[in-house]
Amino acid sequence: SYELTQPPSVSVSPGQTATITCSGDELSNQYSYWYQQKPGQAPLLLIYKDVQRASGIPERFSASSSGTTVTLTISGVQAEDEADYYCQSTDNSATSVVFGGGTKLTVL
């Protein structure tokens, strides 16, 4: 089955830039999406169709795509950005959705 691979954890100091990668064989021809999830809360859509910021999402959240890897970048990280981040895409049939394993962002 199709899988998306994320690093389990990323740590960054406040004000620095955090980058979270997501790799998958079909990412070069299927869109990617990014979600933030804080403890006890439902996920929040951050990025859709590779690079589009969802409504109300701060500009410090951005994303890029290169080949089979997509990257979420958080510029000027704030304490409130500490959360789990998930990438999401679809398989090559564009019917079955898959989530990455998630990355825990720790703000030092």
Added chain:
Amino acid sequence: QITLKESGPTLVKPTQTLTLTCTFSGFSLSTIAEGVAWIRQPPGKALEWLALIYWNDDKAYTPSLKSRLTIAKDTSKNRVVLTMTNLDPVDTATYYCAHFTRDASGWSSGHDYWGQGTLVSVSS
């Protein structure tokens, strides 16, 4: 304003069938491009996408659970129902429903609205 809310049993015995209902407002599944998906999350683990249904009744399931899942919509009541058969303790999770739309090219907008989730425990 779009809202979704999951409902169903909190405790299910192994081998039983789970039926979850997603009741939503702010959109209609009779409207072109609208869809609802189900996603689950075992305690302390990652999100797992389960199934989706579109306004036109097209459906999709995660391959690993396809034989156990059924998704259906009741457009008149603004509800989507997910049925999962032959429950096992590994199915213990918070189950979410989420809204999405599909653009003219067929691409998803992403799961832009989520319910609060409902925790289902599977235990004898």
